Amino acid sequence: MAWFKKTAVTSSDPSKKVKIPEGLWVKCADCKEIVYRKEFEKNLKVCPKCNYHSRIGVKERIALTTDAGSFVEIAVELQSCDPLDFTDTIAYKERILSNQSKAGLKDAVTAGTAAINKNPAVVAVMDFSFMGGSMGSAVGEKMVRAAEAAIEHRLPLIVFTSSGGARMQEGIFSLMQMAKVSAAVGRLKKYPLPYITVLTDPTFGGVSASFAMLGDIIIAEPKSLIGFAGARVIQQTINQQLPDDFQQAEFLLKKGLIDKVVHRKDLKTSIARLIRMLRGAPKNA
Template sequence: MNWISNVVRPKIRSFLNRRETPENLWIKCPDTGQLVFFKDVEANQFVIPGSNYHMRMGANARLKSVFDNETWYDVALPPVAADPLKFRDERKYVDRIKDARAKTGMNDSVKVGYGKLEGSPVVVGVQDFDFMGGSLGMAAGEAVVKGLELAVEKQTPFIMFAASGGARMQEGVLSLMQMPRTTVAVQMLREIRKPYIVVLTNPTTGGVTASYAMLGDIQIAEPGALIGFAGARVIEQTIREKLPEGFQRAEYLKEHGMVDMVVHRHEMRATLARLCRILCKAEAIKPAEVEQPAVTPPLLDLAEAPPAASPP
């Protein structure tokens, strides 16, 4: 009995309590196949050291990389119907939404933050591809519109990080209606002569490219980003011709005038701050003068929560 209690049971406990290796301990570079330690990639803003391949960034990590002191106010977004068409394919649409929310910690594919960029107030919208491919549905459309309306109210620039596979099929025509709605909202910002800057990340396709993602006063792309409406294979089958090397990639589009700049992620924050200053005719603020973003009373109904910072 002592042998069972003193030897067998501890062995069983140690086996059951054995710590498993995290799945994301190492990352394989899609470009070179190189294995890189996840923590090194995370510390490098999700850019693979050596190959400079730009991995996808989550919404919180993106906001953290843009705002001063990694601090911002989450903008409360209007609620929408969870499943307006009662859609079901292999699974129920509501079940897919629940899984996406559990995976990303987001309510939908777009998150909006308000804060300061090198001392100047800005509104930033981020599309997270991990949430159902960053697809554009009613909730995402409402988020983009609300962000643009807040920028109009606060008289600030609006920066949009786009990453999407297109419109969300589970919402049918209701998702397609977000294309003209967001276009009208962009025009509202133009009427007060404040800049709308779009950063195209990998990938940006479909209905998002056909609407707010290509309406920026300045179009920026990350290196190697796939940008287009239809896929390359569909285009080849339609025109029955072989497409050029690098077609629909950021560098190719810059050469052909579709985007204005291709900017490395390490230089993105400084580039955005400089563009906002130039387009708003504002003076540069010294680093010592950069403070935490302050919220004014009219914003409280939009961001009732305290300043949000990305989790470590």
């Protein structure tokens, strides 16, 4: 009888299979949850489940922070050379060209004049996608020129940091930028002009050990990793268990190393308010 006979299961028609487009979902780098890409981007690339602020590029940062059409770049053509003729697995010159092609940037920082809620300022933004946001001679020089532009036009300087530290391919030339940039931003106090730093994930090494932590006001995005050496190196050095939130922005705020943790959607408003407060304060405040 037909009731007791097994019927062969035929494969479905390939043309009728549901095709799911690639890139529809995003995996959070922190909580590892899968998030719908449109929801993720609508939330400014902040995970809706754990509030982790994913890294964003220079163009996105400028669009989120400055008034539309107000950004005018300075030192456009400035880029790193190869003072040490450094060659690893890939020649340094080739690595620079490769990163310029991928990131669409001349180097790891972009600076220019802009308006933030109608408050004029000089803005410098670091991009981790360009050689890990490493600080070479070009990055240091652009930062100095940003500080000089702020002094020339009597504007506040706003810096967004995202870096793994000094650029090893430039050796001592890279390390010199720590003192060079620190001296440049130190001259702002003479006028006086506000200097606000916004630490994003990650901010480490020579950048955190110099101009990143010299701001009159230091802001950080939630859950951003901030420090000098990595947690694993520190733990091996001191031979002690570190807290789970060690080097996160909230941990640094608790310890008094930064002033405020601000969600990405509130950064523009917060910076504009700080500029008005600092520019309006009396000289002896």
